[in-house]
Amino acid sequence: xxxxxxxxxxxxxxxxxxxxxxSVKQFLPSTIKGIGDDCAVIEKNEExxxxxxxxxxxxxVHFDLRYVPLKHLGYKALSTAISDIAAMNGIPSQVLxxxxxxxxxxxxxxxxxxxxxxxxxxxxxxxxxxxxxxSSQSGLMISVTVIGSVKKEKIAYRSTAKKGDLVxxxxxxxxxxxxxxxxxxxxxxxxxxxxxxxxxxxxxxxLQRQLKPEARTDAIFELEDLGxxxxxxxxxxxxxxxxxxxxxxxxxxxxxxxxxxxPIANETFNAGVDIFKIDPIxxxxxxxxxxxxxxxxxxEDFDKIEKHPEISIIGFMTDPDQGVNLITKQGNVKEIQAQxxxxxxxxxxx
Amino acid sequence: xxxxxxxxxxxxxxxxxxxxxxSVKQFLPSTIKGIGDDCAVIEKNEExxxxxxxxxxxxxVHFDLRYVPLKHLGYKALSTAISDIAAMNGIPSQVLxxxxxxxxxxxxxxxxxxxxxxxxxxxxxxxxxxxxxxSSQSGLMISVTVIGSVKKEKIAYRSTAKKGDLVxxxxxxxxxxxxxxxxxxxxxxxxxxxxxxxxxxxxxxxLQRQLKPEARTDAIFELEDLGxxxxxxxxxxxxxxxxxxxxxxxxxxxxxxxxxxxPIANETFNAGVDIFKIDPIxxxxxxxxxxxxxxxxxxEDFDKIEKHPEISIIGFMTDPDQGVNLITKQGNVKEIQAQxxxxxxxxxxx
Numbered sequence: 071x072x073x074x075x076x077x078x079x080x081x082x083x084x085x086x087x088x089x090x091x092x093s094v095k096q097f098l099p100s101t102i103k104g105i106g107d108d109c110a111v112i113e114k115n116e117e118x119x120x121x122x123x124x125x126x127x128x129x130x131v132h133f134d135l136r137y138v139p140l141k142h143l144g145y146k147a148l149s150t151a152i153s154d155i156a157a158m159n160g161i162p163s164q165v166l167x168x169x170x171x172x173x174x175x176x177x178x179x180x181x182x183x184x185x186x187x188x189x190x191x192x193x194x195x196x197x198x199x200x201x202x203x204x205s206s207q208s209g210l211m212i213s214v215t216v217i218g219s220v221k222k223e224k225i226a227y228r229s230t231a232k233k234g235d236l237v238x239x240x241x242x243x244x245x246x247x248x249x250x251x252x253x254x255x256x257x258x259x260x261x262x263x264x265x266x267x268x269x270x271x272x273x274x275x276x277l278q279r280q281l282k283p284e285a286r287t288d289a290i291f292e293l294e295d296l297g298x299x300x301x302x303x304x305x306x307x308x309x310x311x312x313x314x315x316x317x318x319x320x321x322x323x324x325x326x327x328x329x330x331x332x333p334i335a336n337e338t339f340n341a342g343v344d345i346f347k348i349d350p351i352x353x354x355x356x357x358x359x360x361x362x363x364x365x366x367x368x369x370e371d372f373d374k375i376e377k378h379p380e381i382s383i384i385g386f387m388t389d390p391d392q393g394v395n396l397i398t399k400q401g402n403v404k405e406i407q408a409q410x411x412x413x414x415x416x417x418x419x420x
Numbered sequence: 421x422x423x424x425x426x427x428x429x430x431x432x433x434x435x436x437x438x439x440x441x442x443s444v445k446q447f448l449p450s451t452i453k454g455i456g457d458d459c460a461v462i463e464k465n466e467e468x469x470x471x472x473x474x475x476x477x478x479x480x481v482h483f484d485l486r487y488v489p490l491k492h493l494g495y496k497a498l499s500t501a502i503s504d505i506a507a508m509n510g511i512p513s514q515v516l517x518x519x520x521x522x523x524x525x526x527x528x529x530x531x532x533x534x535x536x537x538x539x540x541x542x543x544x545x546x547x548x549x550x551x552x553x554x555s556s557q558s559g560l561m562i563s564v565t566v567i568g569s570v571k572k573e574k575i576a577y578r579s580t581a582k583k584g585d586l587v588x589x590x591x592x593x594x595x596x597x598x599x600x601x602x603x604x605x606x607x608x609x610x611x612x613x614x615x616x617x618x619x620x621x622x623x624x625x626x627l628q629r630q631l632k633p634e635a636r637t638d639a640i641f642e643l644e645d646l647g648x649x650x651x652x653x654x655x656x657x658x659x660x661x662x663x664x665x666x667x668x669x670x671x672x673x674x675x676x677x678x679x680x681x682x683p684i685a686n687e688t689f690n691a692g693v694d695i696f697k698i699d700p701i702x703x704x705x706x707x708x709x710x711x712x713x714x715x716x717x718x719x720e721d722f723d724k725i726e727k728h729p730e731i732s733i734i735g736f737m738t739d740p741d742q743g744v745n746l747i748t749k750q751g752n753v754k755e756i757q758a759q760x761x762x763x764x765x766x767x768x769x770x
Contacts, residue, residue, distance in 0.1 A: 075526040075527070075528050075529075076526055076527035076528065077523070077526060077527075078521060078523065078525055078526065078527060078530070078555075079523060080527075081527055083553060083554075086527070086530060086553050087553060089527065089530070089531070090530070090534055090551075090553070093531065093534050093535070093538055094534075094538060094541075094547075094548045095538065095541070095542070096547045096549075097541070097542075097545055097546070097547055098513055098514070098545070098546070098547050100513055100514075101513075101514060101547040101549055103549075104547060104548070104549040104550065105548070105549065105550050105551070109550065110514065110516060110549035110550035112513075112514055112549070112567065114464065114465075115464075115465045120470075122514070122516060122549070122550065122565075122567065123516075123550060124474075124516040124517075124518050124550065124551055124552050124563070124565050125518070125552050126518040126519075126520055126552050126554050126561075126563060127554075128520050128554060128555070128556045128557065128561075129557070130557040131520075131554065131555050131556060131557060132554070163448055163450055163451075163462075164448070164450075164451060164460065164462055164472070166460060166472060166473075166474040166565065167474075168474050168475070168476040168563050169476075170476055170478050170481075170561060171428060173427070173428065173429060175428055176425040176426055176427060176428065177425070177426035177427075177428060177430075177431055177436070177439065178425050178426065179425075180428070180436065180439070180440070181439070181443070184440055184443050184444075185443070188443060188444060188445065191444075191445070191447070192445070192447075195447055195448070196447070196448075197444075197446045197447055197448050197451040197454060198444045198454070198455070199446075199451055199453075199454040199455065199460035199462070199472070200454065200455050200459065200460035200472065200473060200474065201440075201455070201474055202474050202475050202476050202563075203433055203436050203437060203440070204433075204476050204477075204478060204481065204482070205428075205478070205481050206478045206481060206561070207478065207479070207480040207481060207558060207559065208557060208558045208559075209557065209558075211476075211478070211520060211556070211561055213474070213476060213518050213552075213563035215472075215474050215516065215565040217462070217472065
């Protein structure tokens, strides 16, 4: 590579997106929001916006077909894309799916993939309305575009949190990351000895979170019922640390999170400590693929959410000069750094 | 591969799409038309529909970076996707672009790609509003989703041609295919002797049609000015033969085309006959990548279009039992068979 060229690895995914964003102009008044949030936002009618997002998964980068069943992969491709609609406080309605397949795939394999996608369509009440199938030189690539809509007064951007807002999350964190570790460990054992039976036994929660995650559209309906409009929101695909950094940076604020408040399932905690010797909070902050929602809400909404079994308050937004920090269980202040998933580094997550 | 599995090659692209289409259910009243046309059609408001399409291009399948400049590739990725919006008689408004890149790509290469895409955005007056960048194990993959809209009474499906309607096309055919031949020939010569200078000289039209095709959104405005609503329409990506078969089959009709009426540019004709020894009509029927529009119009619109320099009448729709035929210059009747581009066969176009 010549000296005056910049390898993509040096920029990273977000550097690349920033560079693209700067080069792009906008011409149309119907474009409400372009690059830079979970979805693009487009004028629909007087009451509503369209929210649209596209997501691509590549074999050997995002999934390993040696242990990912195609049916689960189809389901996951849709739920991870739909998660971006939820992140705008939107309801998904239509999906389009582009597949690139190498010639080693059979009709039966494609059927299995679509079985998973159709199952997701039923579950999320969305219609698969189009797409494209083509051949690839190597492996499988799935690109999913999701369309949804949201009432104008309910849309939740990343950039609109206010100082003092409560930071909340749905569900729990770190499980999908340990699910991946488990699958990778069994694959290694299998590659070394193909007579070996996989020991995945009691870890069904971790595996399910990795192989068949759910988009939290249920939480969108729940927030509606509670009468809460998040002041900002993002979905957690790259780990809690990376996503709180996005909310803080784009809202021009700081944030303070409390380690003891970050929800981690018992199974995740135990597997982290006992099996993988990884601090569970590291899995929660930097693991990724949880597809939960991270949002900020007004302090006055505290009562509505305080005792909710599926939504946890984990901190609050501060002045920007206070930075983004974690208060540990011991009461120490640790600066949060977004490690997350580095697409353009070697795919080594361990 | 086990005996009871079906290789994708046996099904072909359209067999695969049919199989997918049959497995998909629809739940929502806002979905007007799902899989099976150039775009999905979604309710927008009382007057208009949304039309949405997604298209994927993979390195070594759809393009060869040894002779395709990245700027042209970016432009082409957008114009070929926008062509699907034109095929519904729609006007494009927003695009989303997903890129998967291997680590050999530099920031400068991505900038060049986006320069071409931004140029297309300016040209077609569309906004690039989102997308996704990720790494791939091998090469470059570009997936483009385009959103447009069309007045309800003006939408043109594939399935709504009527017996007796005139078959019309924009522009001319076969040039992009010969442009590809030229580039492949020069690549071979270059691979055999890397001191060789390419002999692309006087074939700028063929090369431009291959490397930087245009979507015929201009024709959509032109039809509006002429007061014509096509009774059916499709864009010509896989060759005229394949596309007239789609219109005829989906409208449950036959068609009769006249060889002498099919527009072929002089440069295409001469290159076919003199250089490649291919019958130019074969290039026009089966070459593909012309991205012109093939439509049917009512006979009463004949006068409006008769002398139009950019729109040619090439035949008419018949009863289905008459089949889809070409009347040759010698007056013979030849059955038209859709060869087009076979994605799931080996990528040999010669």
